[in-house]
Amino acid sequence: MAHPVKRSNAPVFWLLFGAGGMLAALLGPMLVLITGIAAPLGWVLPPDALSYDNMLAFSRNIPGKLFIFAVVTLFVWHAAHRIYHTLHDLGIRRNRLSMGFCYGISLAATLLAGYALVIIGF
Amino acid sequence: MNVRRPYVRRMEPGWWWKNAFLLRYMIREMTSLLVAVYAFVLLAGVFALSRGDAAYxxxxxxxxxxxxxxxxxxxxxxxxxxxxxxxxxMPKTLPQIRLGGRRLPAAAITWGGLAATVACCGILLGGTLWLTR
Structure with missing residues (x-):
């Protein structure tokens, strides 16, 4: 009987890490500047840039929804993968517990983001 | 019982502190902690948005x-x-790229990527200004 090929789950996590890192490298600085500094201080952007009505409309729009989902979840998966491996470098050896901790938080964040974006409506 | 007893090298805490290269490595990896914090800030915003006007x-x-x-x-x-x-x-994480038989220089990859960052940030700012005009 042929043994089933035992496949590694590493490429999946590595892909999410790479996608999140790339998205953060390309858009991260401007996202932080807009959401955390310019909009709250009313710099450059109109004072109601991130208002409830604006953001509701943005997140009810399919591309807007996908954009928010991609940013939140890929940033989290990027960080989780990097932290998981950095913990190993700091002496917390890779095991099921540290893996469950890092990727578990990412999975929870992904589910929460998906849930929130679905109940926001379309 | 596992007969194999692999040698595990001792690790002193703070091994990365003493060498500028390793310190830079550790700082680079540690940026991911704050990337996660920012993702949670945004997640809180999205969740508040789903709870309604007052929460948001x-x-x-x-x-x-x-x-x-x-x-x-x-x-x-x-x-x-x-x-x-x-x-x-990125020059170390990408597979080798060859153009006209020559290896694409590392500096071209790095500066090309940074130029893409400037372009994407510009598009994001432009898009935000356009959507909130």
């Missing part, structure tokens, strides 16, 4: 707090460092 207004109030703005100044520095370090190591 509370999130906006927190974001407008001077401490939050100062913290986002730190986040901005960390994200800029992430962008820089991401493309700095």
């Amino acid at each position: 207004r509370q999130w906006l109030d927190v974001m407008a707090n001077p401490w939050s703005v100062a913290f986002h100044g730190l986040l901005l520095a960390v994200f800029l460092y992430h962008s820089w370090s991401w493309f700095e190591i």
